[in-house]
Amino acid sequence: MNKSKKKxxxxxxxxxxxxxFGCTRTKIIxxxxxxxxxxxxQADNGELVGSALFPDYTKSKDGDQIQSLEEQAPTSSxxxxxxxAHTSTPVEIAKIRVLLFGKSYAESGIGDxxxxxxxxxxLGTHIQIAVSTHSAKETLNTFKxxxxxxxxERILHNMQGQTLPNMNLHVFxxxxxxxxxxxxxxxxxxxxxxxxxxxxxGVFKDDKFKLHLNPKQTALFSFIKxxxxxxxxxxxxxxxxxxxxxxxxKSNRSKKKWDWNQEKEELHLxxxxxxxxTQYPDRYNVDNPEDIRKIxxxxxxxxxxxxxxxxxxxxxxxxDPIGIGNIVRSKDKTWEEESFYKQYPxxxxxxxxxxxxxxxxxxx
Amino acid sequence: MISRTGLGGEMFxxxxxxxxxxxSYETVxxxxxxxxxxxxxxxxxxxxxxxxxxxxxxxxxxxxxIDPNTLQKSVLPxxxxxxxxxxxxxxxxxxxxxxxxxxxxxxxEVDKALHEGSLVIYFKxxxxxxxxxxxxxxxxxxxxxxxTQNEFSVIGPKVGFIEDLSTNLHLIRAHLSTxxxxxxxxxxxxxxxxxxxxxxxxxxxxxxxxNTAKQRLQxxxxxxxxxxxxxxxxxxxxxxxxxxxxxxxxxxxxxxFGLIQGxxxxxxxxxxxxxxxxxxxMEFFSNPEDFxxxxxxxxxxxxxxxxxxxxxxxxxxxxxxxxxxHYEVVPKDLLGPIIFSRANVPFPPVIEVLFLExxxxxxxxxxxxxxxxxxQTLGIVGAIVIGQATVEAALxxxxxxxxxxxxxxxxxxxxxxxxxxxxxxxxxxxxxxAAVWGGLGIYVGLLLLIGxxxxxxxxxxxxxxxxxxxxRGGATASFLRPTYLTYSKRPxxxxxxxxxxxxPVPDKDPEEGLDNE
Numbered sequence: 001m002n003k004s005k006k007k008x009x010x011x012x013x014x015x016x017x018x019x020x021f022g023c024t025r026t027k028i029i030x031x032x033x034x035x036x037x038x039x040x041x042q043a044d045n046g047e048l049v050g051s052a053l054f055p056d057y058t059k060s061k062d063g064d065q066i067q068s069l070e071e072q073a074p075t076s077s078x079x080x081x082x083x084x085a086h087t088s089t090p091v092e093i094a095k096i097r098v099l100l101f102g103k104s105y106a107e108s109g110i111g112d113x114x115x116x117x118x119x120x121x122x123l124g125t126h127i128q129i130a131v132s133t134h135s136a137k138e139t140l141n142t143f144k145x146x147x148x149x150x151x152x153e154r155i156l157h158n159m160q161g162q163t164l165p166n167m168n169l170h171v172f173x174x175x176x177x178x179x180x181x182x183x184x185x186x187x188x189x190x191x192x193x194x195x196x197x198x199x200x201x202g203v204f205k206d207d208k209f210k211l212h213l214n215p216k217q218t219a220l221f222s223f224i225k226x227x228x229x230x231x232x233x234x235x236x237x238x239x240x241x242x243x244x245x246x247x248x249x250k251s252n253r254s255k256k257k258w259d260w261n262q263e264k265e266e267l268h269l270x271x272x273x274x275x276x277x278t279q280y281p282d283r284y285n286v287d288n289p290e291d292i293r294k295i296x297x298x299x300x301x302x303x304x305x306x307x308x309x310x311x312x313x314x315x316x317x318x319x320d321p322i323g324i325g326n327i328v329r330s331k332d333k334t335w336e337e338e339s340f341y342k343q344y345p346x347x348x349x350x351x352x353x354x355x356x357x358x359x360x361x362x363x364x
Numbered sequence: 365m366i367s368r369t370g371l372g373g374e375m376f377x378x379x380x381x382x383x384x385x386x387x388s389y390e391t392v393x394x395x396x397x398x399x400x401x402x403x404x405x406x407x408x409x410x411x412x413x414x415x416x417x418x419x420x421x422x423x424x425x426x427x428x429x430i431d432p433n434t435l436q437k438s439v440l441p442x443x444x445x446x447x448x449x450x451x452x453x454x455x456x457x458x459x460x461x462x463x464x465x466x467x468x469x470x471x472x473e474v475d476k477a478l479h480e481g482s483l484v485i486y487f488k489x490x491x492x493x494x495x496x497x498x499x500x501x502x503x504x505x506x507x508x509x510x511x512t513q514n515e516f517s518v519i520g521p522k523v524g525f526i527e528d529l530s531t532n533l534h535l536i537r538a539h540l541s542t543x544x545x546x547x548x549x550x551x552x553x554x555x556x557x558x559x560x561x562x563x564x565x566x567x568x569x570x571x572x573x574x575n576t577a578k579q580r581l582q583x584x585x586x587x588x589x590x591x592x593x594x595x596x597x598x599x600x601x602x603x604x605x606x607x608x609x610x611x612x613x614x615x616x617x618x619x620x621f622g623l624i625q626g627x628x629x630x631x632x633x634x635x636x637x638x639x640x641x642x643x644x645x646m647e648f649f650s651n652p653e654d655f656x657x658x659x660x661x662x663x664x665x666x667x668x669x670x671x672x673x674x675x676x677x678x679x680x681x682x683x684x685x686x687x688x689x690h691y692e693v694v695p696k697d698l699l700g701p702i703i704f705s706r707a708n709v710p711f712p713p714v715i716e717v718l719f720l721e722x723x724x725x726x727x728x729x730x731x732x733x734x735x736x737x738x739x740q741t742l743g744i745v746g747a748i749v750i751g752q753a754t755v756e757a758a759l760x761x762x763x764x765x766x767x768x769x770x771x772x773x774x775x776x777x778x779x780x781x782x783x784x785x786x787x788x789x790x791x792x793x794x795x796x797x798a799a800v801w802g803g804l805g806i807y808v809g810l811l812l813l814i815g816x817x818x819x820x821x822x823x824x825x826x827x828x829x830x831x832x833x834x835x836r837g838g839a840t841a842s843f844l845r846p847t848y849l850t851y852s853k854r855p856x857x858x859x860x861x862x863x864x865x866x867x868p869v870p871d872k873d874p875e876e877g878l879d880n881e
Binding site: 017024026027028029030032034036055057058059060061062063092094095097122149 | 686687688689691692694696699700701702703704705706707709712713801802808
């Protein structure tokens with residue numbers, strides 16, 4: 001290749017580069033409105049109401065200057081462009097870390113929205129998706145008063161160290177579209193003092209919100225769902241008068257084994273749970289193996305009962321957030337979604353909990 | 365390309381190099397009278413007639429080049445005392461107690477000798493034979509101290525080269541007590557006639573490199589060679605590259621280590637820098653001090669230098685790219701401080717960065733040019749006053765100030781000055797690319813940079829060796845400092861004639877097994 005030809009190729013390459021990638025608009029960091037939390041509700045006329053929170057860092061670096069936006073539009077993609085009319089800088093959604101759905105909107109079906117989420121490359125799949133018992137707008141406005149945007153952290157640390165089972169958009173999509181699985185999301189609510197709190201999980205059936213599990217059920221749920229659930233679980237005393245007789249355990253790890261009996265069509269759950277005793281009645285001496293056995297029996301009984309109740313609730317509502325359909329599918333080649341879920345509400349599931357007490361006494 | 369030439373060995377010829385040396389030296393035949401006539405125009409050229417006799421013995425010399433003491437004490441008294449014994453010119457040998465009196469007829473040689481500080485003694489009537497007495501005074505005008513001021517080390521020898529060739533050669537020869545160490549002298553420059561010595565270890569250094577270096581020096585056609593750092597560029601394979609193709613150092617230990625490794629060293633007169641070649645990119649980030657510290661500490665410092673180099677090139681470019689295009693990669697808690705500190709800055713990030721980077725380079729250049737005492741003040745003025753004032757005047761953000769300062773700091777960790785300059789310059793194209801195409805621009809720039817590095821050669825050896833072409837075993841030693849157990853062999857990718865340097869003592873407890881006896 002001679003020299004002038006080489007130069008021609010180089011020039012062509014440069015032109016191609018400029019033309020091909022030269023069209024990106026700059027997004028200078030202080031000249032954009034970076035949305036952190038986005039909520040969706042359903043308006044009375046069936047349109048979508050989007051509400052967004054974004055901080056104005058140019059006024060304060062702590063992010064306590066929070067602006068809120070609200071706009072109503074027929075589809076979600078229109079919401080953002082309509083929001084831009086209210087702001088002096090472009091609205092950017094790539095930094096969204098929590099997507100919040102109002103309960104009434106979730107109950108009417110979020111299928112379109114989830115499809116939209118998948119087609120929005122700006123959104124990462126590690127973001128949190130949650131449902132609020134109040135409308136998303138109300139929840140966000142309450143949260144705005146706290147002058148911080150730590151909603152993700154509020155959900156995340158509850159997943160890592162408390163009762164919530166692990167969940168993010170990535171896992172959510174798997175549950176949402178996967179066969180033999182139903183999606184579940186963390187629930188947010190507003191308490192009496194007017195702060196936003198995390199309370200249990202909500203379960204979807206297909207794309208419609210069906211069931212809200214309370215924190216106690218959620219704790220049992222994460223025993224079954226997570227591999228290392230760090231969950232505080234309390235066992236109420238039989239006798240309500242002795243409130244001090246409460247037993248509190250903190251789980252450390254759980255191992256599950258599901259057995260599917262093809263002929264009898266029944267399922268066995270063997271749950272191996274390692275817990276530490278955080279609080280127990282004074283009348284027990286944990287150095288005494290006999291006492292430990294008693295405590296164990298009591299806890300196992302309660303947990304087994306709790307899980308059976310939880311499974312019964314799930315079966316009654318015909319939702320399957322645990323993915324029992326998926327588990328059976330892995331053991332049964334002839335599995336079919338439709339016929340299985342017809343049979344699901346009456347499917348017998350036997351629970352067998354094997355408890356191991358790691359250490360007790362001092363709270364670790 | 366490899367070719368065979370009259371030098372008797374393989375070598376790498378420079379691209380488009382002249383095949384035949386057609387030097388533009390002035391080789392016009394001149395008579396001795398022309399030479400003396402021309403020289404007499406200069407006021408420091410003297411011709412004296414020391415003896416009041418009919419012998420008419422004359423002595424010519426440049427008084428600025430000779431040692432006047434020797435002339436007064438060892439030449440003139442003996443001439444006067446034993447004037448009667450002088451009949452022929454060769455009788456001077458018996459009279460003057462100085463070694464190496466030469467007798468020649470060639471006027472051109474006389475001219476050369478005059479300029480090298482010789483006395484020329486001849487009979488006035490018979491100007492066809494000349495006696496040359498070397499009275500050169502090379503230490504005249506040389507500095508006394510030879511500390512390594514530019515390549516400093518905390519521990520280890522602090523002896524560096526000075527601007528005198530014989531001192532420098534002495535330093536090398538005194539360090540390496542072996543007859544394998546060979547010096548080959550060549551002359552470069554038609555006007556400066558600078559002596560350049562090619563030093564190497566016979567039986568270790570690949571003759572290809574020696575031949576290449578010698579051939580390139582021979583082919584050079586320049587009038588003046590001021591310094592080795594300039595000579596290095598003249599014999600380099602690539603003129604249009606920001607990277608130095610050879611290591612230029614003023615440290616004796618570095619040169620000795622290069623020789624031991626099987627590299628060629630060029631030392632030249634009037635230059636306090638030695639040139640080591642062939643050099644590879646990773647060598648520029650090693651330091652003699654690495655070998656004086658322990659393996660682990662030295663490896664850490666070496667890694668720090670490599671990381672510093674990367675940081676220095678890419679830090680501000682990434683700042684521009686992220687702030688202009690990729691806000692989503694900034695952690696949520698960092699968004700606040702970055703945006704807040706930039707809130708009042710009226711420029712886009714690229715202008716802000718260029719402003720501060722140019723300021724730092726201005727400070728650096730001014731600091732290098734100013735006399736030492738003012739230079740220190742300037743550093744304080746520049747660092748504090750300009751730094752703080754620009755932030756208060758909302759010309760830059762505080763976070764950028766930290767990044768730029770750190771990047772400037774890390775560019776100075778590179779031990780070889782020429783390489784650290786190259787790194788400083790390299791960041792500007794990256795900043796511009798980042799401003800146009802963001803992260804993609806940095807990626808494109810990196811591709812171009814690696815492409816450029818991959819085609820560089822130093823004395824015919826790929827510059828990126830041993831990383832590309834990949835050579836097993838060499839890559840670890842490029843980033844870390846191996847222990848003496850694993851470092852007993854020369855890097856084989858430099859193709860030395862003998863690989864083994866020493867037999868390492870096995871890493872075993874000497875008292876192991878003694879208890880069993």
